[in-house]
Amino acid sequence: MSDAWLTTLITATPQEGFELAITLSRRGVKYTQPDVATLKRLRPAYAESADALTAASQVVAINFQTVAAANNYWRR
Amino acid sequence: MSDAWLTTLITATPQEGFELAITLSRRGVKYTQPDVATLKRLRPAYAESADALTAASQVVAINFQTVAAANNYWRR
Amino acid sequence: MSDAWLTTLITATPQEGFELAITLSRRGVKYTQPDVATLKRLRPAYAESADALTAASQVVAINFQTVAAANNYWRR
């Protein structure tokens, strides 16, 4: 992928950090399956499976560990 | 999501930190499936599957690692 | 849950820390399925599945990472 989508891990708030973790999780999928039409086709079944949603939340949690550490946990 | 639901990772006690980890885990699901009616429909089967409950507990454990580190493990 | 079940991550020994990790893992389940009767009903099949037991041990391992770090690994 040639576009610049990740220039920093630093965010203003924990919530923005959590949303960056979601972006990282989706990008991890997109590097393996770059075809947007395929991803869209897979989405409905995926978003209706409790197991798939838990698995997605786990990837977000792992990426959020990274982003939170990068931001020194947004401690004042 | 436009509401501000995560303004800090700091909590007064480890138990509040654990409950924040649960919130983070649920938000990780909700970003993928924002439709509350769908989530409610999935819940009964989910909450009666031992495997699903263990998987949920694992996501909480990962998020609790983050929250605990943010709070320097609530050491005095 | 209104009861105070987690007031500190500090334990006297690594073994008590491991047992706290087990408590954390079970609490992670209980926040999703608070009904004790359901949990008791799920238990027999669960405790006879090698895959389920390995998954449970994994959640304990993740929580033990947190507790061990909190206790600075019980180094003297």
Add this chain to the structure above:
Amino acid sequence: MSDAWLTTLITATPQEGFELAITLSRRGVKYTQPDVATLKRLRPAYAESADALTAASQVVAINFQTVAAANNYWRR
């Protein structure tokens, strides 16, 4: 369990640390299923499943992270 099986995370060598990680992984199972006869009955099928063996190795890897950090990675 009333016996003292974990008094320290410190080991003389990385290999002993890896073996401690295996002990931790097995103890994580045993706290959920304390009946040794059941565990012995589950073992044959388990030890012949590639997926189960990979899952077991993953739990060991997670526990080894903890033990290795406790020992400051056995750096001289």
Add this chain to the structure above:
Amino acid sequence: MSDAWLTTLITATPQEGFELAITLSRRGVKYTQPDVATLKRLRPAYAESADALTAASQVVAINFQTVAAANNYWRR
């Protein structure tokens, strides 16, 4: 494998770090299955399974933790 494919974990940007995490994830597969023809044969089904894509994204997330820490999170 005799070729030198990993000489440093340091990258100029977080995005290059994420791409290195993808490389690490693929290498982890390739050490177990070095036959490129087999990998190519497995790919289509794999890239059309939502569960497989989430699992792949999780491995990337774990490797990205390592690369990000190595780069001190690309903090200025």
Add this chain to the structure above:
Amino acid sequence: MSDAWLTTLITATPQEGFELAITLSRRGVKYTQPDVATLKRLRPAYAESADALTAASQVVAINFQTVAAANNYWRR
């Protein structure tokens, strides 16, 4: 196992560290299933399953975290 197979986590290069992570992952399997003939029998099906290969890569990623930290990420 009585042979000394792990005397240090320190390696000269990141690539050697990655290969040590692979060794750790395989040893984690071998402690559970020490019979080499069984492992050889399981291998073909295993190495042709995309899910199994991803799971194997995940264990390597977790072990690589440990080895990379031990080596202070091979920073100069």
